[in-house]
Amino acid sequence: MGKKIIIIGAGISGLTAGIYARIAGFDAEIYEAHRLAGGNCTGWTRGQYHIDGCIEWVTGSRENSSLHDIWTTIGALTDNTEIFLPEEIVSTIHEGKLYHLHSQIDRMEETFMQLSPEDAPVIKNSSNTYARNNISKSP
Numbered sequence: 001m002g003k004k005i006i007i008i009g010a011g012i013s014g015l016t017a018g019i020y021a022r023i024a025g026f027d028a029e030i031y032e033a034h035r036l037a038g039g040n041c042t043g044w045t046r047g048q049y050h051i052d053g054c055i056e057w058v059t060g061s062r063e064n065s066s067l068h069d070i071w072t073t074i075g076a077l078t079d080n081t082e083i084f085l086p087e088e089i090v091s092t093i094h095e096g097k098l099y100h101l102h103s104q105i106d107r108m109e110e111t112f113m114q115l116s117p118e119d120a121p122v123i124k125n126s127s128n129t130y131a132r133n134n135i136s137k138s139p
């Protein structure tokens with residue numbers, strides 16, 4: 001009989017460790033305290049709404065990114081998975097006015113400038129960093 005790995009916790013890390021253990025030829029047993037697997041990475045339905053507990057911004061959804069291989073190996077991302085990159089990532093009301101956090105850098109900069117024009121140098125610097133690192137693209 002092969003070696004067995006005991007994994008504590010069936011969050012996405014534990015489940016991933018279990019899959020990789022099996023791929024590497026080990027037996028694996030995962031112990032989970034909750035009645036459901038998934039940990040933080042879970043969702044639930046309440047009334048007519050489905051609430052995603054987390055993973056709004058799936059790091060590793062971009063092909064060739066370091067996490068992408070892991071997501072595909074464990075079956076979380078497939079060729080048919082639709083990646084939705086909205087133009088407005090977050091919307092919030094501040095002092096009675098509605099602001100959007102945009103995925104487009106120039107529009108995001110515009111919003112920050114409206115909110116805090118005195119921070120212009122820092123905002124410009126952040127925009128340049130975002131642009132340099134392609135942060136506005138699928139992560």
Ligand SMILES: Cc1cc2nc3c(=O)[nH]c(=O)nc-3n(C[C@H](O)[C@H](O)[C@H](O)COP(=O)(O)OP(=O)(O)OC[C@H]3O[C@@H](n4cnc5c(N)ncnc54)[C@H](O)[C@@H]3O)c2cc1C
Binds near residue numbers: 010037053055056
């Ligand atoms: C509101 C929110 C939004 C998020 N948004 C994003 C996002 O947009 N993009 C992104 O990439 N990440 C996001 N994250 C982070 C992401 O959800 C977590 O990094 C990830 O789910 C953590 O997985 P994990 O398996 O490491 O830990 P957990 O999900 O915490 O899993 C740990 C598991 O171990 C179990 N456990 C703990 N102790 C024991 C024990 N002693 N015995 C047995 N079982 C035990 C727990 O019940 C749990 O199921 C978000 C998190 C939250 C809370």
